[in-house]
Amino acid sequence: MKSRIPIMEWFSSNSNIDKVTISDLAVAIGEHGLVQLPSFQRDAVWNEQQIELLWDSMLRGYPVGSLIFSGTANFSRLNLTTRTLQNTSVTKAGEMRPIDSSTKYLIIDGQQRAIAVRLGHMAWVSGDKARLWIDIGTAAEAGAHRLFHVCNIKSPWGREATNYQISQAQLELAQGGSEEIFDRHNEKLLSLTWPLKAQCPVPVADFLTLYDGQKHNWHDLIPPEWPQERISQIMQLPIDRKALSEWHKRLSHFEIPIHLVREITSVEELGEAFERLNNQGTRMSQAELFFSGLKMHWPAAHDLVWQIYSDPATGRFLEPIDIVHAVVRLAAASDKQVQGDDVPELTLKDFKRLIGPSEATGSFLAKIKAYLAHEPQSEIGRFHAILRHAKAMLQYHPVENPRGLPLPALSLLSPKFWHTVVVWLDHNYEDKALISSDISKRNVLQQAIFDRLFVISTRKHRANTLAFGIAAKAIGIPFPSGLILRKYFATGIMASDFVFQTAATYAASLAKACDAKGDLFTINDIILLFWAQRESLHNWFQDYDPTLYFGSDDLPYDVDHLIAGSKFQHVRHRHPDFDWAFPHNQLHNSTGNLRIWPKHLNRADQDANLEYKGLLGERDEFFPEDDKYQAQIAYLKAKPFMLDTFGAIRAASAFAEEDVDLWREAAAMGDERNWIKKDRIGAVVKAITRRSVYLYEQIYRELEWESWGKFALKQTWFVDLSDSPIIGETDSKLMEIYVRIS
Known part of the structure; x- marks a missing residue:
């Protein structure tokens, strides 16, 4: 993209303020680094919504504030370093480098807006981690719709896409042989996805460079990588060409004011100006x-x-x-x-x-x-x-x-x-x-x-x-976990009624709560499942990177209910104990009824019964190839899951073999919404509470919480120290540390 006003001519009238088009600004902050960041600037922090709103404001002609630059001539002797701007918050920050003759200005305020402007002018290439789209299908009624959408490796289908929309789009692409849609590390990912909340999305960079309403038709903006059926459907949409031409004109001519701070002669003055002026948008913590x-x-x-x-x-x-x-x-x-x-x-x-x-x-x-x-x-x-x-x-x-x-x-x-x-x-x-x-x-x-x-x-x-x-x-x-826990109790970090329960007392407390029709659960945390399923989750998510996902709904795994929530709703008949046993879905949502499961597998069977999920069959058997569960056979046997027996599915789900018959009674196969039998309600309560104990017991036993708890709660420091495996041969050193921290 060629700049209409060379950067050398900015502020040519010796004025401290100038106006440049957003396309000129995008060129200046591009790879050549004519405009860069000083070393002390923070990294990109704007989220997708902030980028979308900035572009929406520019399209509507709203003012978006001014940028503040500083010249670089005064700082070369101070060994100040700079770096190029990131493309978005999900891309790697540029490395520091000394100021050279190619760098003309430093951004003191407005980095986030400059990055957003640059993103909209970037023609996407394989490996880029973000892409900006404009929904030309809303041209006739722009005021009622979101016009811009960001797709990035954290949210490749755009912000607020529903799980159903994503699964349907993935299925559409998978039928064409595109398996990259499940891999956030794949460099081609964003060439295959699009914002699902848009009617007719096209890349903003293509819209700005290719569309003129005459030589090029809006059909030329549709990415050719999309499924052919989708392209054919979009080609039939009624697009307001007049509105598109107006949009193109507004964005091509939109200007942003830039202020130049000239009189800064030291790093301290530059930092003071930065702190004083950098007060728009997302404030620095x-x-x-x-x-x-x-x-x-x-x-x-x-x-x-x-x-x-x-x-x-x-x-x-x-x-x-x-x-x-x-x-x-x-x-x-x-x-x-x-x-x-x-x-x-x-x-x-x-x-x-x-x-x-x-x-x-x-x-x-x-x-x-x-x-x-x-x-x-x-x-x-x-x-x-x-x-x-x-x-x-x-x-x-x-x-x-x-x-x-x-x-x-x-x-x-x-x-x-x-x-x-x-x-x-x-x-x-x-x-x-x-x-x-x-x-x-x-x-x-x-x-x-x-x-x-x-x-x-x-x-x-x-x-x-x-x-x-x-x-x-x-x-x-x-590592002093025993000393830390002892201090937790001594200083009131733990509540006065906290009991460090053994697996046996934990089971007894749950049974007592059930008999009293009281609160059934004292522990309800997902980390119990991560622990119990650690071997399978390690195999499935060996390259897990938490920065690739946008919020809990976007993670590559689901928290799956064993007995699905739908089975507790719209019931046909209910025993009087039904409402007691399942108040506010407390039991249904407890850890004992959950497992961690790969998202695109769970989306296929999340409301299914336990038999359909492969949790009730004989340990060494599997779905017969002529069975109605053909879909499971395909995905469960494939890498990285390698689940080819019902026993393997149960092991991956942290599902105890000895409880299969109990869960079968709880599931009531073929009559899942009928809760008239008291025995079935009792089986569900027993199955879920037994599994809660099963999950807790594994941590308690394998991490040796019993000896750890005894050490932490021991009232007299000198009693039976030699008996604790936590201490071993280091009792004198522990004594010295305990005296120091007490």
């Missing part, structure tokens, strides 16, 4: 301001943090800001001059206290550099190596860590829990045998699952600060 200040003093921090964030071996379970926060906490924990030895939240006040102006920068910044900068003869830094090890301690591996969690479950852990693990690793990193021991791995997993299950949200901040402090002092011993 205190943590982002901290990171910007760090990049201002040490521009290399940006690339080093992104190297960690982009590494599959760290898994993207910590966002760049969380990585910076972890490093700051480590630096504080190792710096005796830092008051409090912890920085539980990143704030601008903390930045000024710890790092300060550039001329005063000293030891604390040096400690941060020591964690992030590459170590001698290594391509990664100390923190990068520590975070890799933390992920390995938590992640399931059939040989190296069989008690670990599958990758999707790691995204359920809070960033600050990761901080607690890395501070312990940092302070014990030279002891390779200790940090790689099975005891340390078990203790880390004990704490991770317990925190997720039992520490309520209102107490998580205090619990984390306490746990971080204990882990920082636990030098020479396995």
